[in-house]
Amino acid sequence: MSDRLDDLERRIDELRAGVRTAMRARDTATARTLRAELRTAERTWDTLVSGDGPATEHGPPAGNVPEESGQGAPRRARAHGAAARRGDGPRLVTVREQVHQALALLDAPAQARLIVAVSQAFFAGSIRSPQLTSLRRDEERSFRSSPYGRPYYLCAALTDRLSPARGLLTVSTWPAERRVVGPLSPRVDFLTCALRVARHLGGLPGSLPDGDRLLARMARNIPGAGDDAFGPPDPGRVVEAARRELRVHTRRDTRDRAQLAKRATSQLDDVAALFGAATLSTVAKESSTMRGGR
Amino acid sequence: MNRLDALRGTTPQKPHDARAIAALAANPGCSRRALMDGAGIDKDAAARHLGFPAPFGQSPFAITRGNAFEALVKADGCAELLRMLRDLLGLPIAEVAYHDVENVGAHLRHTHTRTLIDRAVRQEDAGTVYDHPLFTLDIAGHTAYLEPDVVAFQLGGRFHIVEIKSFAVIDGQADPAAVAAAARQAAVYVLALRGLLAELGHDPLRVSHEVVLVCPENFANRPVATLVDVRRELAVLRRQLTRMTTLDRLLDGLPDDLTFDLLPGEDGLPTRPVAELADAVRGAAARYAPDCLSTCDLCFFCRDEARQEGASDLLGRHVRDELGGVASVGEVLGLADGTRDAAAGQEEIARLLRNAERLRRECLT
Numbered sequence: 001m002s003d004r005l006d007d008l009e010r011r012i013d014e015l016r017a018g019v020r021t022a023m024r025a026r027d028t029a030t031a032r033t034l035r036a037e038l039r040t041a042e043r044t045w046d047t048l049v050s051g052d053g054p055a056t057e058h059g060p061p062a063g064n065v066p067e068e069s070g071q072g073a074p075r076r077a078r079a080h081g082a083a084a085r086r087g088d089g090p091r092l093v094t095v096r097e098q099v100h101q102a103l104a105l106l107d108a109p110a111q112a113r114l115i116v117a118v119s120q121a122f123f124a125g126s127i128r129s130p131q132l133t134s135l136r137r138d139e140e141r142s143f144r145s146s147p148y149g150r151p152y153y154l155c156a157a158l159t160d161r162l163s164p165a166r167g168l169l170t171v172s173t174w175p176a177e178r179r180v181v182g183p184l185s186p187r188v189d190f191l192t193c194a195l196r197v198a199r200h201l202g203g204l205p206g207s208l209p210d211g212d213r214l215l216a217r218m219a220r221n222i223p224g225a226g227d228d229a230f231g232p233p234d235p236g237r238v239v240e241a242a243r244r245e246l247r248v249h250t251r252r253d254t255r256d257r258a259q260l261a262k263r264a265t266s267q268l269d270d271v272a273a274l275f276g277a278a279t280l281s282t283v284a285k286e287s288s289t290m291r292g293g294r
Numbered sequence: 295m296n297r298l299d300a301l302r303g304t305t306p307q308k309p310h311d312a313r314a315i316a317a318l319a320a321n322p323g324c325s326r327r328a329l330m331d332g333a334g335i336d337k338d339a340a341a342r343h344l345g346f347p348a349p350f351g352q353s354p355f356a357i358t359r360g361n362a363f364e365a366l367v368k369a370d371g372c373a374e375l376l377r378m379l380r381d382l383l384g385l386p387i388a389e390v391a392y393h394d395v396e397n398v399g400a401h402l403r404h405t406h407t408r409t410l411i412d413r414a415v416r417q418e419d420a421g422t423v424y425d426h427p428l429f430t431l432d433i434a435g436h437t438a439y440l441e442p443d444v445v446a447f448q449l450g451g452r453f454h455i456v457e458i459k460s461f462a463v464i465d466g467q468a469d470p471a472a473v474a475a476a477a478r479q480a481a482v483y484v485l486a487l488r489g490l491l492a493e494l495g496h497d498p499l500r501v502s503h504e505v506v507l508v509c510p511e512n513f514a515n516r517p518v519a520t521l522v523d524v525r526r527e528l529a530v531l532r533r534q535l536t537r538m539t540t541l542d543r544l545l546d547g548l549p550d551d552l553t554f555d556l557l558p559g560e561d562g563l564p565t566r567p568v569a570e571l572a573d574a575v576r577g578a579a580a581r582y583a584p585d586c587l588s589t590c591d592l593c594f595f596c597r598d599e600a601r602q603e604g605a606s607d608l609l610g611r612h613v614r615d616e617l618g619g620v621a622s623v624g625e626v627l628g629l630a631d632g633t634r635d636a637a638a639g640q641e642e643i644a645r646l647l648r649n650a651e652r653l654r655r656e657c658l659t
Binding site: 114166187218245248 | 391
């Protein structure tokens with residue numbers, strides 16, 4: 001108990017310092033996020049110190065982050081985890097945390113629309129698509145002001161020109177091959193997402209109407225996944241159908257992605273490798289020395 | 295082209311979009327519209343200055359609905375679209391490559407579209423779906439940029455234009471006017487893409503004359519695709535566009551000092567006397583039809599003019615065509631009750647009208 005408090009105090013101090021740095025750099029977006037985290041941490045500290053005791057004993061609500069891909073989970077901010085676990089209402093989980101949850105389930109670059117749907121279906125999420133529009137820019141700004149200051153960043157998928165792909169979000173802890181998109185990747189990623197959603201849904205004990213609806217929508221667009229049947233789709237059948245189509249595309253897509261990833265790691269600096277090389281127009285605007293993708 | 299520039303005068307030119315170009319094909323007989331579009335005149339501003347503003351443009355709700363539906367169809371690498379194309383055209387499972395042209399900056403989009411289409415035709419790196427392409431089309435010597443919200447994709451060596459519209463197809467039936475408008479708009483894109491292929495030295499006929507129209511099905515939001523043949527729209531459009539480049543014949547009939555200039559002042563507001571502008575606009579003959587109300591900015595002005603003249607145009611295109619050669623309603627009535635003698639070439643229609651009048655009188659008495 002007391003070392004949890006120690007941890008929290010350290011975290012609160014860190015966050016305060018972070019807010020101060022951000023304010024000095026006039027980076028209001030980062031400051032706002034950090035402040036929100038700070039408040040969450042302080043609230044957790046309050047609960048712990050006033051001895052509500054079993055606050056820490058709350059198990060994670062079932063199915064909250066069951067399919068964590070492993071890279072992000074151990075490094076997550078504790079205060080965040082605590083807030084999420086307390087289940088104090090979705091507002092305490094920040095937008096970026098909710099997006100990260102959804103992306104960790106999907107395990108592939110995804111559009112805002114899908115992220116929101118997954119978050120609502122499986123995590124009782126409260127995010128709406130418009131909230132995601134400025135997210136990537138905020139993350140980039142935060143990364144530029146203090147690189148690698150956070151356990152993970154939500155960043156852009158990279159196109160074959162190594163510029164940021166429109167509307168696709170990824171997580172910085174993923175391998176480079178997963179964060180680039182070739183011509184076949186949108187389809188492969190869609191099938192991967194459907195596969196992951198189906199598996200997740202199949203592993204849940206009861207039925208989840210929102211999840212069923214999401215899966216039904218996805219299954220409709222996969223041949224042989226059960227578009228002829230009424231009622232909720234069979235997750236096993238969706239997995240099977242998605243696998244079958246994936247087999248057709250995987251080889252070419254893996255090859256394309258490996259090439260792109262190689263180019264990205266050799267040509268781009270840290271910021272660009274996560275958030276994409278500037279397109280020519282932005283280069284012209286900022287007359288930056290960054291190397292554009294071709 | 296100097297003559298057209300003189301018609302426009304000092305008013306800045308208005309670029310054409312696909313909707314405007316498609317509307318051209320809706321009323322090919324109207325020389326007022328042909329002249330004003332050829333000169334790139336802002337018809338909306340002219341109509342407002344004349345005191346006949348058209349309640350024109352799409353409602354914001356319709357635009358939002360259209361965008362939402364389009365996003366649904368294109369979501370997740372065009373997953374919905376691929377399903378429909380597999381059903382409709384038998385697209386092979388392996389054909390799923392998706393290229394988003396908009397990933398390059400806005401100023402490079404047209405060049406990038408060209409490169410991608412060229413590569414696709416050469417079979418080097420054939421993609422299947424091209425999202426947000428940017429085409430160009432030459433309109434009376436000016437380049438118009440067409441930004442189709444549509445997707446051009448390649449199937450068995452042929453390109454198809456995909457047009458996404460948010461009006462519903464209920465039990466296999468859709469609003470004929472809406473379908474016709476969509477077909478006209480898609481025809482503009484087909485023409486532009488054919489032009490692009492010809493420019494690149496490929497066979498323009500590799501662009502199919504069948505466009506894929508995607509609409510919501512029944513009362514749900516589930517998209518459904520249908521093939522629409524746009525050969526007729528293409529022919530009309532092509533004729534109209536060549537007519538615009540050969541406007542000389544129309545221009546020869548106009549007085550030399552005629553201009554549609556609005557004389558915009560410092561603040562961009564038109565300063566030209568309204569009566570003078572109205573006279574100038576009347577100088578070019580219009581061919582009003584009730585359909586103009588949904589396609590042309592000047593519609594209210596032309597309708598007012600037609601009413602004052604008592605023109606038979608007001609009764610619709612069908613009636614006007616039946617009454618070929620008789621321009622006004624008064625004239626028609628005169629011919630019918632015999633108070634007016636038929637001029638040369640009107641004998642046939644006069645006989646028909648008199649018969650009709652006799653039948654009517656017999657029925658009523």
